[in-house]
Amino acid sequence: MLTNLSIKNYALIDDIDVQFSDGFTTITGETGAGKSILLGGLSLVLGNRADLSSLKDQTQKCIIEAEFDISKYGLQALFEENDVDYEDQTLLRREILPGGKSRAFVNDTPITLDVMKTLGSRLVDVHSQHQTLQLTENEFQLKVVDALAENSERLKSYQSQLDRFQKASKELQGLIDFQSNADKDHDYHSFLLQELETVALQPGIQEVLEVEYEQLNNVEHILEQLAKGHQLLQHEEMGVLGQLSDLKRSLQQLADFGPAYTALNERIQSVFIEMDDIAAELEQLQDTVEANPTRLETVNGQLQKLYDLQKKHQVASVEALMEIKQQLSEKVDVVANIEAKIEEKRTEVNRIKDELEAIAADIRKARNGVIPELKRRLESSLVQLGMPSATFMIEVEPSKTFKHNGKDDLIFLFSANKGSSFGELKKVASGGELSRIMLTIKSILATYEQLPTMMFDEIDTGVSGEISNRMGEIMQEMSKNMQVFSITHLPQVASKGQHQFKVFKEEDELGTSTRMKKLNEDERIKELAEMLGGKVLSESALAHAKQLLG
Known part of the structure; x- marks a missing residue:
């Protein structure tokens, strides 16, 4: 989990250094206060690319450090593979120099940006609008099905066999071309x-x-x-x-x-x-x-x-x-002797292909086995999120070609309203519906696999108060198994956090800076009341805020 984040000289941030705990943490603040800047800084230490415009002071370097407790993630092999010293408390650091160049480190060992991105993807799952769109992609949908089907080992075996099949097929074609x-x-x-x-x-x-x-x-x-x-x-x-x-x-x-x-x-x-x-x-x-x-x-x-x-x-x-x-x-x-060699290689290719077909069939069987449960859980969860008529049509069909994740085509269709025809998610689901579906899928996945720290960036945009209350409860439930962050504008979601941080701007004679602080109980009541009723705090808003905090 993310235990500490330090950002220096990035965008509107002079110097932020915050500690985080496990469980559910919410991050609030007015529009334009810098919540997206905070997420941008974190994304840099997770391996995203940067440019010189990221620096607040163009004459000084930008330094972003994120410390993680990775003792439960089983990442020792990944560290060894990339020749990096493993530590349970791992520190990722990114430096952007005034000249525009950047450097990346893990536990003070210099690494490439690709290695940082690979490691970052195993530590934090940042859910943004872009990732919501991934929900409409067939590959992501299959990943969800495979997580429920516990297909991880089968897919490893399949991919290893696929490599052998592709290599043998290439060698066969090489012999045929040579003969020609x-x-x-x-x-x-x-x-x-x-x-x-x-x-x-x-x-x-x-x-x-x-x-x-x-x-x-x-x-x-x-x-x-x-x-x-x-x-x-x-x-x-x-x-x-x-x-x-x-x-x-x-x-x-x-x-x-x-x-x-x-x-x-x-x-x-x-x-x-x-x-x-x-x-x-x-x-x-x-x-x-x-x-x-x-x-x-x-x-x-x-x-x-x-x-x-x-x-x-x-x-x-x-x-x-x-x-x-x-x-x-x-x-x-x-x-x-080429004819004999071609026949020998063709026999080998067919044997490997038969073995690959068998593994693909096992994967397909496991996928088909979990689809009814996935469909049931999706639809029942969406009822609680204000989509009582939401239904899915999910089917697995054998593909004609071997793909990197099996030999299947997934039909994943959706209907939001009773009597409506089924269609692809990207064509028939609104942005708010996609967000709710994605949150539901993430919550289901959290019970099947060890997900990294989850960072939801305004996943509750465009939903009503009651629905947002339920979305907050889902994230709260997810946080029992993992660390969850939610950047939100909704008090119903913010109140569900065990911890709440506020991002705000400060102005002085030197300019404007973004700050971040952890709120105590009184400060949370005030912040929630402002989110409910504006800067002028009314008794009813304060009472409602207290009620939200229980």
């Missing part, structure tokens, strides 16, 4: 893949083929140089090996004359062995190297295919071609 587009490219992708499959694509294959091509293409030159090398080594008179053999024998004769000669001998021995081995290998290579025009043509063809494919796909390596081949293979496989 992929079919156009399938033949081309298959052709490209087959073209790549005709070539043995392996890491390093291009380098191997290029080496082999160079060897085959230069066979005569290679043989010529091998023969020349072999002759240089093995020539009988001038061969390197013969000369090395003479050198080896000379150094062997010096090996015993010291370490330096021994080392030279060993080195020439190694050189001779190496050169002899080279001569043998040159001879062997001459035997193995031979011209092979057929193989040369084959290798050249393979290389040209690789070069052509690289040019076609605009890449520079076999590895890149292999990656393209893998991608094409996946695309071709996907198209080849």
Whole structure:
């Protein structure tokens, strides 16, 4: 519940700081005194948008603080979800700076305006003329039916299943769209893949083929140089090996004359062995190297295919071609298997849909179960509010489509007078009738769910004294389960409050300011008497005021 409200530098308000209690509180004051300003200030701390014109003094910031006791609201999860520290005594603060920017805080933690609005909607339900118009909207009417039907958990289950259904349906459509587009490219992708499959694509294959091509293409030159090398080594008179053999024998004769000669001998021995081995290998290579025009043509063809494919796909390596081949293979496989995937996803969608239909049917059954009781309570309450012939036609019909709150259309028709035809509320109900219907609905809801603090803004406008007396009693009854405020011009309603505040203006040399004070018993009698008979207090008005206060 709202326990304290502080408003500084807002509209006509310099500084207001008031404490509130539970139960039923009424707020009165002359027209133009600033009751709407007070509500406007509260709405800012509940997340409504503001502008620079809200500041009374344009050079100073506006600060609005509202403290709530939220220990019974079960809001810990909401606080945790928005990374805000939870406290049973929670403070909401809104600051509007002279430059026009605003800041929002919960328990001194900076938050976004959206978070403040979400939290504010769970703390205070401000009933204004705009909200009365919500009564004519089908979604609000269904919320009322669902509250009586205790459909909260069913709707959570339904919405979770609806998310799954929508996600699966989107995935199915995505597969169908993919198939439609992929079919156009399938033949081309298959052709490209087959073209790549005709070539043995392996890491390093291009380098191997290029080496082999160079060897085959230069066979005569290679043989010529091998023969020349072999002759240089093995020539009988001038061969390197013969000369090395003479050198080896000379150094062997010096090996015993010291370490330096021994080392030279060993080195020439190694050189001779190496050169002899080279001569043998040159001879062997001459035997193995031979011209092979057929193989040369084959290798050249393979290389040209690789070069052509690289040019076609605009890449520079076999590895890149292999990656393209893998991608094409996946695309071709996907198209080849798409029908099976579509059928699998369609089966999943149908299964989720059947489960969703079952939950929607449970919701519809619960709704239908409470409609007779809702109709009875609405009509009986409206009799006491001066609408003895008011009747409702409320029916639930299955919808063709899944909606966020079920699969139903709600027919919610109203007739104010006996013999009159039924019609939609927005077409056949007057403003005063809508206010009374809304108050009745709020009072019914108060017995079914934990409503936040309720703020009625002149819901009694346009009703007679006796009817307003009954409206006050309804709000008084509601206040047994919740904190209720009523901004009112009617003494009959004002007198029903356990607490009464007066909003008034004060003028001084600096200008006009709106003030607010809690009235004691004598002040309440005077205020009610003025509401009954004007500023000149008559004995009858005072007596009537006392009578209203009991």
